[in-house]
Amino acid sequence: MVPRYSRPRMTAIWSPVNRYRIWFEIEALACEALARRGEIPEEAAKIIRTKGDEAMAAFSDADVARIDEIEAETRHDVIAFLTWLAEKVGPESRFVHMGMTSSDVLDTCLAVQLTQATDLLLEDMDILLAALKKRAYEHKQTVTIGRSHGIHAEPMSFGQKLAGHYAEFARNRRRLEVAREEIAVCAISGAVGTYAHIAPEVEEYVAERLGLKAESVSTQVIPRDRHAAFFCALGVIASGIERLATEVRHLQRSEVREAEEFFHAGQKGSSAMPHKRNPVLSENLTGLARLIRSYVTPALENVALWHERDISHSSVERNICPDGTITLDFALARLSGMMEKLVVYPDQMIANVESLGGVVHSGEVLLVLARAGISREDAYRIVQRAAMATWTKLGTPEGRTFRENLEADPEVAQRVEKAVLDDALDPARHLRAVDQIFTRVFG
Amino acid sequence: MVPRYSRPRMTAIWSPVNRYRIWFEIEALACEALARRGEIPEEAAKIIRTKGDEAMAAFSDADVARIDEIEAETRHDVIAFLTWLAEKVGPESRFVHMGMTSSDVLDTCLAVQLTQATDLLLEDMDILLAALKKRAYEHKQTVTIGRSHGIHAEPMSFGQKLAGHYAEFARNRRRLEVAREEIAVCAISGAVGTYAHIAPEVEEYVAERLGLKAESVSTQVIPRDRHAAFFCALGVIASGIERLATEVRHLQRSEVREAEEFFHAGQKGSSAMPHKRNPVLSENLTGLARLIRSYVTPALENVALWHERDISHSSVERNICPDGTITLDFALARLSGMMEKLVVYPDQMIANVESLGGVVHSGEVLLVLARAGISREDAYRIVQRAAMATWTKLGTPEGRTFRENLEADPEVAQRVEKAVLDDALDPARHLRAVDQIFTRVFG
Amino acid sequence: MVPRYSRPRMTAIWSPVNRYRIWFEIEALACEALARRGEIPEEAAKIIRTKGDEAMAAFSDADVARIDEIEAETRHDVIAFLTWLAEKVGPESRFVHMGMTSSDVLDTCLAVQLTQATDLLLEDMDILLAALKKRAYEHKQTVTIGRSHGIHAEPMSFGQKLAGHYAEFARNRRRLEVAREEIAVCAISGAVGTYAHIAPEVEEYVAERLGLKAESVSTQVIPRDRHAAFFCALGVIASGIERLATEVRHLQRSEVREAEEFFHAGQKGSSAMPHKRNPVLSENLTGLARLIRSYVTPALENVALWHERDISHSSVERNICPDGTITLDFALARLSGMMEKLVVYPDQMIANVESLGGVVHSGEVLLVLARAGISREDAYRIVQRAAMATWTKLGTPEGRTFRENLEADPEVAQRVEKAVLDDALDPARHLRAVDQIFTRVFG
């Protein structure tokens, strides 16, 4: 993660202070549970909570430094934190972390951080979905050319394009919700997950307070298939970002110019090279998508830890957990802003639809001729003749449109009424299902 | 996919005949829907259905050859099939495929094949889950050593280990169900998804008959985020296979020998080198997991098709759809068989638990001393003394067990009753939560 | 690998018969070496060679079936082959494979197959390079627009574009040569690579005859970093294929139409929808590139085998070795054909260069004004004025070109001679270094 591609709210989740706050919360809740079970004094749990809350409220860089100092000595991050906590809490600190293992704290903390992060991502998603929906409705009746293979196929509603991306991101939102459930689990189960030194009820108590579920069976750690599934969801979302970004990049090409990323008035180079408005946001999003996708494979490789755990996953997660969520948060926000402000050129869209002289309507004309009782072979021959006549002289002085060529064809004139032909050549007919589609997508 | 790693039922799903049957079914259902809407004659739809069903029932290699022959000429697989179908159906064939696009057939067919494949995978999963459950209950009370970092940590139930893998595969089963929903969609929407030449109701009719949902908004194709999510699920499952395979490979090491893959009586080399029973199944599964995981990235790269579609995803899917499902089917079946027949050596497990002289109990002894009122520092010093005495003479004639060293320590003798010490040193205490864990996992 | 994307010469390398021929060659050479060392009778080696050669020359499907039959019983492929060979060679077969391990045969055979495959790929490369060079020279003076971000930047030679791809594939050819060296190694070193039962000199003898180098130190296997490096080279080449394919896809877009894949006269749909010439070859190549790249990660994961080897890499290699080389062979051949026959439209290229009214020359005009002594700020203001005047009225009746707007600007008229302005606005000036570039690239 580089600062250039991060936003403060998400970055804060991965800060030391947030981590220590969560660690303390886990320890304090475990003490409460132990006290309720009579395994440690009620009074001790209260003091730990009170003094700990105070310490966390007053937490400053000096505390981070102090913990780092202890860690440099003990080479153990959780012990360093507990030692610092003992300095703040006093003798009752001996009841802290009883029967627990470092991983109980670390893995549950990661679960909390990932759920916090996912909640921000879900907010990002909602903003993006709102932007897409707004633009989709705005351009529900805007005719544009649909393209397969980069080649003009048939006209369609530009709003439908956006509705398609909306539908994809709505699916992505659901995937993210499922991913959140995957990782919203708590494990306080000891060295190899047997609860030998601490009862499952403590885990259940802590889990409930933290809004997590207790892991049904853990080893020393929460199984990493959960985290792998989480990163897979991020990878799928990133690919959806790339798809929309690729669409915008195409629309902004010099030859297409159907839409443009909003361009800051003062942005350098805008006026001496007025054509040089580069789709840098969508290109950037394309790159960020590659990054986010790249976290999937190491997350999958993290699953097969040896026996009850090894620590190989740790260095991977120290990178991909912050980087994955921070980068996706940034990308979603950038994409939302880009789509909200996307400059759309409906006139250019129409111009492009018409640029091939109307041959994009050949498919519908074929059907019309067939319905008029002309055999498939003859219909094909007629349409082919008109289309080739249009195509080969496109842009030349003698050029005639597909309509003109059809109307000049006696076989057509005899068999097809003008109104029927008009309808077949009307781009609007390609929008006739757009209401139904919008109802399906937006309800 | 290589024949060595495939099973007939899954391979059949990807055979030409299955594909052509599904294609015909889609076309026939679309004709029925069009007939109901009065867009083609009822009689025509019936003839298409009847003659087509006959042709499909009699379908042979000769038909495949005939279709291939037509395709060699037309360079278009769907047209080749429709031409062949016309030869079988007669003049009513002119009503087949009306208003449809090749992708309508191809993508919907792929959805059917993937759901058929997933149904087999779900069956595989159930067999695997049953095997794991059976072996977990069988070894619920079998004591083994839990290991972190490959180092002995604390004893645990071998059944709990298996329960952990069961729980992971139960999650994987749910992921597979979700993945099935992802790809169980039908699209019959035309060249760019506008329904310009065919009504959405036809799509809905076909979808319902095929047990699919109609895609809310398609382009020319069903959006590829669905397929990407599908392959992600396969990748997560593959990683779970690798985790269990890795466990078995470790257990079968010459120095560990706690379990072994079942070894065929006649398997070569078994008796002149009786120790050389290699965990070849689990090693093979490790490799297959790598393969299955490798399909995730290209599936993710397939999402960002250009505009309403390009065809770049096609060659990828021609490979990874059969290979992914065939390989996973084979791997799950191999894993089930391996786990069902896994030879477990409980005596060797106990021997390994005891092999370090009992120092694996130091954690619990520390807690016992603390509960006996000894300060944390003193408790640590006492345990350290006994553990080091045990460890440094391990395997030597003067060697004494951790228990012996503790009992010989006056500080312990004074403060800790024998029964308490017994309990702390009893591997069985690490199984005390196993009932609760099994209830969580198996209900 | 699917038949659709494979060519016979490469497929043959991965056929059973080729594998068995190589196996026999390795065994026969090892016998010769052992005979020279006096470890087996000279006569035996001769008989093995003679009878084996005969058997291999007469090798038929019946032999494959016989070997399969034996393997079904022994569950061991090399033993099955040796048993078959013994049936052909007679009693002297007892001297075959003496002191050797299956991996000696298997890994050395794989090395031979991969070098054979690479030799074909190098031929493919040469054909591709020849095609690119030919087209580059053909279009050395063809002016086209250079684009950054998909936006017109400055004119350039279309031949230079192709020269850039040539240079990339020339680098790729060198990478492939290096990759060939990586895997062209022989190992005949026994169960854990100690030569305990066979002398290193045997390995050296066999290696030399097979055109391989002896592995300096093997375990039971040739270390897999070599194969990983090989597949990395394939992945880089695949990405180069994708880059060129992406260029063609862009050039063929309906709005750009600067080039088109050659379109078969009889190709379906070509004339009723004359515009619908889809860049299906380059799209297909894009997908194939994804496939080839996907083999990189499992190849990298294969490196960390346990101790002196485990067998996890085997199932991976059974797939990616044939699939990787067959797919790349097919892709390179398809790309060569596509580039050889690419239809180029220089007029459309010029039309596109001019389509923005000449503002693509603003960069050079800025430099011209600066050289004429105008301050950077003033120059910028002047160019900006002319460019904006051009841009905002582009395509309207009042539209004037950038040249017209500049010539109408008194500040320009006073300071810049017409000839200088002509030169600045001449697309040809962007070709002035093309000779130097071609010399660098083609020598």
Add this chain to the structure above:
Amino acid sequence: MVPRYSRPRMTAIWSPVNRYRIWFEIEALACEALARRGEIPEEAAKIIRTKGDEAMAAFSDADVARIDEIEAETRHDVIAFLTWLAEKVGPESRFVHMGMTSSDVLDTCLAVQLTQATDLLLEDMDILLAALKKRAYEHKQTVTIGRSHGIHAEPMSFGQKLAGHYAEFARNRRRLEVAREEIAVCAISGAVGTYAHIAPEVEEYVAERLGLKAESVSTQVIPRDRHAAFFCALGVIASGIERLATEVRHLQRSEVREAEEFFHAGQKGSSAMPHKRNPVLSENLTGLARLIRSYVTPALENVALWHERDISHSSVERNICPDGTITLDFALARLSGMMEKLVVYPDQMIANVESLGGVVHSGEVLLVLARAGISREDAYRIVQRAAMATWTKLGTPEGRTFRENLEADPEVAQRVEKAVLDDALDPARHLRAVDQIFTRVFG
């Protein structure tokens, strides 16, 4: 990249100050070249060099802040730097960057940074190779068991194991040298690589002074196949790190204990749980290897930029260039230290060799019996009998070693001399080629 896994020398390469120094150097060298060609005044070039050198020598955080401030306004990093430089250089700054494009500076700078980084990595490699060589020679005669499939196979020299890893890293070093050549290229060729505004000779001058080669043909950027190949090399090296780390993790398992990572005296938990020395360094290296490998795919995806460049690769490279080199530098250093200090237990190695009663020698005994004229079938039966007798009673009071069982076998006693049997059962015979191997590896 997280600070925890980075070292200062490498991090400094990716600092703003290093980047700005290189930018200045490129600009200053380009000015010199232009002055030599008479395109800008000699005096101007000198002033730029002198004042710029002063400014860079005095470069402080305040300068970084100033440049950031300008960039916030202009949204362009190179322009921000040039503006800052102009503030330092004065009016002659108007000759800076003449005819150049931002990418000329950025891409050439990246080349310099990557070569600097690679030089550090090559140093790391040399230290690692020295450590491996030293330990290999130290343990050239140390007998250990070779393992295939995690199962004891035959004895071997522990030094040979290390020599194998040495050989792999020697190959990796060469790959890194090749990778360095790949990216050590300079491009100063303008907006689309045509040298329209700056002569190729300027590029050649700058390249030579920077120790780079001029790119034969660039677009706006240096083609990204070079960077992809660079990251592939890093991925292969990372996999080699994982292989060695995996070996150590296995050797340190509680049941194997043949080697251990050096354990700090004060490292927490070392004495109350003396067995709990976890191979955390090698596990960490395993995770870091996953990270480094994960950069390969996005680097490959960066190759296919659109036309003469898009900017999608930029965000990827801002991450993977620093992260890849910093993480690999850290990993190589960690691995070197780990191997230098690895604690090896030769006695335990011997104990493990003997732990299976000698059946690991069955392969050699088979050969001995064959050489003694016993038929293959009989030899197999005899060895099988002795091996099974040994194996089935292993560890029981009646247990006898393989040697004892063989010596008690009359068929053996009659046919095989004791000395021959001794030799066959002597682990040392597996070291007889170790000199040759070392000569091959170390020269």
